[in-house]
Amino acid sequence: MKFFIDTGNPDEIRAAKEMGLLDGVTTNPSLLSKENRQYRELLTEICEICDGPVSAEVTSVETDGMIKEARELAKIADNIVIKVPIIKAGVTAIKKLESEGIKVNVTLCFSPTQAIIAAKAGASFISPFVGRLDDISSDGMRLVREIITIYDNYGFETEVLVASVRHSMHVVEAALMGADIITMPFNVIGKLLKHPLTDIGLEKFLADWEKVKK
Numbered sequence: 737m738k739f740f741i742d743t744g745n746p747d748e749i750r751a752a753k754e755m756g757l758l759d760g761v762t763t764n765p766s767l768l769s770k771e772n773r774q775y776r777e778l779l780t781e782i783c784e785i786c787d788g789p790v791s792a793e794v795t796s797v798e799t800d801g802m803i804k805e806a807r808e809l810a811k812i813a814d815n816i817v818i819k820v821p822i823i824k825a826g827v828t829a830i831k832k833l834e835s836e837g838i839k840v841n842v843t844l845c846f847s848p849t850q851a852i853i854a855a856k857a858g859a860s861f862i863s864p865f866v867g868r869l870d871d872i873s874s875d876g877m878r879l880v881r882e883i884i885t886i887y888d889n890y891g892f893e894t895e896v897l898v899a900s901v902r903h904s905m906h907v908v909e910a911a912l913m914g915a916d917i918i919t920m921p922f923n924v925i926g927k928l929l930k931h932p933l934t935d936i937g938l939e940k941f942l943a944d945w946e947k948v949k950k
Contacts, residue, residue, distance in 0.1 A: 737911050740788075740897065740919035744768040744778060748922040749785050755925070760788035762841070762863075762899065762919040764819065765795060776812060783813035789861075791841045793819035794829075802829040810838045817860065819843045822850045827857050834858040841897065851883040855892035861917070867900035876900070877909045884913055904928050 738759035741752045744767035752758040761782055771778055783790050790813070794805040802825065806818040817839045820826045830840045834857070841861040842854035846869060854862045864883060866876025883896055895916040901907065904927045910918045 737915060738788075738917040739925075740791075740917055741925075742767070742899070742901070742919045742921050744771050744782070745922070746771075746778075746781050746785060749782060752922060752925065753785060757925060758786060758788065760790065760917070760919075761786045762791040762819075762897075764793045764843075779809070779812050779816070783815055786815065788815065789817045789839065789841075790815050791817045791819045791843075791861075793843065797821075797823065797825060799825040799828045799832075802826060803832055806833050806838055806840075807836075817841045819863075820859075822854055827853060830854065830857040830859050834860065842894075843899070845883075846879070848879065848882045848886055851894075852886060855887060855890075855894040859894050861895050861897045863897045863899040863919075865900035866898060866906055867902040869900075870902070877906065877913070880910060880915055881913050884915065 739757045740760040740762050741749055741758060742762045744763045749761055768775060768778055779792055792809045794802045796802045796805055802820055809818060810816050818833060819841045820829055821844045822842050830842060833840050839860040841863055842859040843863045845851055845862055845864045851862050864879045866880060869876035869879060880898055887894060897917040897919060898910040898915045899919050901918060901920040901924060907918055907928060
């Protein structure tokens with residue numbers, strides 16, 4: 737499973753890279769706006785840090801506008817991937833951009849039918865938003881399972897990128913299902929490392945060492 741970091745903060749991206757856990761980055765206008773920096777300058781820096789895919793989102797809701805924005809964003813770096821919402825205007829944009837060699841990450845996916853359309857349009861990635869489904873008392877990980885099954889049934893090459901991840905169990909469940917990628921906030925990585933028995937064991941080992949070295 738590939739780990740992408742869902743952030744617009746270069747320091748978090750560098751930290752993930754130093755840990756050997758950075759396979760890619762996902763951003764959106766909200767995340768990038770938190771950094772209070774010029775949009776293209778920030779994306780350029782992120783692409784220089786990360787060797788893998790870096791998702792940058794279009795803001796237009798019209799096909800022509802999406803394509804125009806995507807072409808400009810793609811000029812920033814070779815590893816830019818364009819995030820396009822799974823709406824009717826977006827489907828035509830997906831097909832066009834992929835035909836031009838511009839990879840697309842289809843975002844805001846909340847149903848298997850949306851995922852099928854994205855794959856048939858030739859999207860490189862599909863991003864089911866599991867946390868937002870959980871927020872409305874739906875089962876976000878069930879959607880991931882359904883998408884993986886459908887894609888396997890028909891040999892779709894679109895990679896399943898689990899998004900809107902809130903906690904460690906989302907990561908575990910996605911891994912058990914065989915999702916290709918999971919994108920998460922940097923703080924979730926820290927949660928993956930935490931276990932009370934690890935802390936207790938380390939504390940005991942260090943206490944015993946203090947006795948021995950005397």
